[in-house]
Amino acid sequence: MSYDVEKPDEQWRAELTPAEYAVLRQAATEPAFRGEYTDTKTKGVYSCRACGAELFTSTTKFESHCGWPSFYDPKDTDAVELVEDRTHGMVRTEARCARCGSHLGHVFEGEGYATPTDQRYCINSISLRLTEDES
Secondary structure, three states, rough: OOOOOOOOOHHHHHHOOOHHHHHHHHHOOOOOOOOOOOOOOEEEEEEEOOOEEEEHHHHEEEEOOOOOOOOOOOOOOOOEEEEEHHHOOOOOEEEEOOOOOEEEEEEEEEOOOOOOOOOOEEEOOHHEEEEEOOO
């Protein structure tokens, strides 16, 4: 897979903290209920911490009580790449930044949340950077 932003592994390691690198580049998961944005209600845009691509907005963030920030739809249809994930003995859908391929989290469907899409993008806070609205 080819991405608009591609860097050698050594450069990713130099630019990201060890925890950011583990999640964004090695598909690790941050501990539940510990992330910076889990309970954030601030209005703004959530971008990829690795490359800065705009991924989600606060208008699609909702309380799922799962321990990670949840969104029901990406900012743009092509901002998030969905990839089948068969790790850990299950089949899930991984969410990656479509611009740099960094791991964001997973997307789940049919869980019964009262959202327009019936989807939950369960995203690691450490994968994101929030830019607050100016207004």
